[in-house]
Amino acid sequence: MERIEAISMTTFAYCRVSTLDQHTGIQEEAIKKAYPDAVVRHEKASGTTRDGREVLSLLLDMIGQGDKLVVWKLDRLARNMNDLTGIVDSLESKRASLEVLDQRIDTSTASGRAFLQMLGVFAEFETNLRKERQLAGIEKAKREGKYQGRRRSIDAEEVKRLKNSGMRPTDIAKKLGIGRTSVYRLLEA
The missing domain is CATH 3.40.50.1390 (Resolvase, N-terminal catalytic domain)
Structure with a gap:
């Protein structure tokens, strides 16, 4: 069976x-x-x-x-x-x-x-339309001077101050909890 x-x-x-x-x-x-x-x-x-x-x-x-x-x-x-x-x-x-x-x-x-x-x-399709509307709204706000973008989350002056005090970019990134690439980008600006 x-x-x-x-x-x-x-x-x-x-x-x-x-x-x-x-x-x-x-x-x-x-x-x-x-x-x-x-x-x-x-x-x-x-x-x-x-x-x-x-x-x-x-x-x-x-x-x-x-x-x-x-x-x-x-x-x-x-x-x-x-x-x-x-x-x-x-x-x-x-x-x-x-x-x-x-x-x-x-x-x-x-x-x-x-x-x-x-x-x-x-x-x-609906998601893509929503993104297009959002981008169009941002462009319009920029033209009208109303769009400021995202607030900076990294204190550029603090990065420069730490660099001037002799701290290495890797150590600055660790101290501030940010990416090393962000430190280099701010230092080059």
Whole structure:
């Protein structure tokens, strides 16, 4: 008699916010309503890239055959097509799937995969439009003399004073908690 092993499916949920003052409560509530037994993980990190998102990386490493990754909204997972495609490819290579609750997308179906790709293109387009509007606003403010840029975070006079007292650029950088390149740039200016 042949023994058949059942594949146990685990549902992993990923909740992300960008800033420390934001909370993942609404995301988790929606996910727990759909999947009460989901393993929920939270992350506070920018969604513009996968870099620096250790919780997401850990989840993608943990997910195996038959498992599912669930997110509340697509922008909680990825903001550009490269990242989205990479995540979906990673899941598919493990025979796992992605579900986006808000848009009712499930990559375990052909229509779900197609719809996800279309939404990803539009999400990236929206992000690019937002960046263009921001840059246009900054240019306008510069023309009107209203844009001052970011405040200097390094005291150039202190860097010069320390250099004049005989301190080496590497030591200045360590003392002030800044990059050595910044010290050299200020000294050359």
